[in-house]
Amino acid sequence: MTSIPTIPLGHWVSHGVDYLTAHYGASLNAVSHFIHSLISLLEHGLRAVPVLIFIPLVAVLSLLALGWQRPRAWGLALFSLFGLGLVWDLHLWHALIQTLALVLAAELLILIVGIPLGIFAAQSHLAEKILRPILDVMQTMPAFVYLVPAVIFFGLGLVPGVIATTIFALPPLVRLTALGIRQVPAELVEATESFGATWWQLLWKVQIPTALPSIMAGVNQSIMLGLSMVVIASMIGAGGLGNEVLQGITQLDVGKSFVGGISVVILAIIIDRLTQAFGQQRKE
């Protein structure tokens, strides 16, 4: 049996990464700087609100978003009060805000990149053909894989955490944006064109508003995926609630892990219900 030579795939990728850091260091720095400012802005903003105002505020927001006449809205409001109260009581408020800032920063980047990509994919068959396999790979690639290049390009800390989260959580928004826009009835698009609308008017006045429920579902899914990255991102120093879980694991402290984990779940449930409510409100 002759041995087949091993293709040096791993070698090539490493070389590529080296090349990029060597030649695009300046741009990478700029990106890093931008993301860093974004996170600290968000974090400072969130911390500016005292906990005892923050928590009731979330409860009120739940009532507004879901409609105060509905029992479900009151359920969510109560859940927010007790859930967030619990996190605060467990001395995890600081970590929670850090995690929230990270997830929001990543979501902001996801929106900036994902919605235009989704629109592009909806309108061009070629773009769709190119994007589809890339999105498939991004979504099925184990999340850990994103950590290494993120660290190589951006070092340890929050910034690579946000980048890895962004990449990992981007696909559903692109897909659902494209889907929503492609599902706008052809007659509606024709009607709009028949009135002499420009491409831009068609997009803003008809396609995006009509696709909004689908786009909001994409936002919801990507935030949920982002939250699921929190623990993994903490492995490269992103801190926050993920850090609690990670420390619990390394110290074999089940209680600590559990407490961190339950805090992530509480945050996830609140964000999930709120973003869903925003998506559905438009439909009615």
Added chain:
Amino acid sequence: MDQNAAKIEIRHASKVFGREERLALDLLDKGLSKSEVQKRTGVVVGIHDISLNILAGEIFVIMGLSGSGKSTLLRLINRLHEASRGSILVDGVDVTKMKASELRALRRRAFGMVFQNFGLLPQRTVLGNVEFGLEIQGIPRSQRRERAQEVIETVGLQGYEQRYAAELSGGMQQRVGLARALAADPEILLMDEAFSALDPIIRSQLQDDLLEIQDRLNKTIVFVSHDLDEALKLGNRIAILRDGRLIQVGDPQEILSHPADEYVSTFVEGADRSKVLTARDVMQNVRTAANPKDSPRVVLRKMERSGFGGLMVIDNGRRLHGYIDLSAVRSQREKEQLSTDLFRPIPTADANAKLVDLIQIITDKGSPVAVIDARQRVIGVVDKSTILAALAQNDDGPTVEENHADPTPAVAMASVPASQAESSASGS
């Protein structure tokens, strides 16, 4: 505006869907049918080599079976489809050669379009939908609100301004569609099976409303329909398409009385002719009539000769005095002159009266109807048998033909001067 000017000229327009456009057009030119072309080239034929003019101020109906190319033809007019060949002129300017910006300007200024499934924005209110076209034009909010409100009243939607489109019934939604199309006061309305999705009563109402609105606004309307009754009711002229080709263009009477081929006749068979044909189309000439100055003896002789048991009484000025029957004349056999007491009233109708209304009169009154012109002069007569004959015929009927061939109502009164008879003849 010149009523007879062509507002839209379609010249040798073809539209085929597929890669092998050239080849498909060549084959079509050689006379191959839509299905043959599709089999050979995979190209789907929308329409081929259609030329026609649509006049300013008319309702022009495009008719044909599903898939015959009606929507395609309509969409070539505002270039929602690009023509594969040929040109489309709107006010003399070729739409197919316009730059994108010119096309947008034309669409904003000249066209309003109404769709089968309404094409309304579900997330907007009625008002929001109606002002949509104006918003696209960049008209300031207060101004477009005001205009939208006006149009909402035109189509009878007042009170519904703040409702969401999806909450309304189909008929109401299509009123919104119509209002949206009218909002920018376009010269041309393009309506693609606009009423086909509605149930018959609502559809009929909207047809009436459209006719009434058209009376006031005098737009050029291109209306696609697969329903012959609708086409006959709305259309000033009708074009009939089959498999992408133009088979016949004509006014409703022409289509009914001279169908161009088998296909059109089959279409026409199902039509409710009584709503289209008018007194003018079916009336008989008054061959024999009594003159008020006739002596009873003369009248009796006229009756004997014609074989009628009664005659209309018409004077030298061809004005109608009434109807007289045999027994009444007999009772006065010895008198010098007919007594006017014997004349019984006879119903009259305008030459444009629809058959359906004549039937009503004839069954109610149990007597024939005299057809009179604007100056109250008799130009013909319609009775039960005339109507039955007209409704029974499937193609060119003898009655219609007779009137076309001989426009002179040959009222058999020796005293009526021929010239007068000629001048009052109202042909088609």
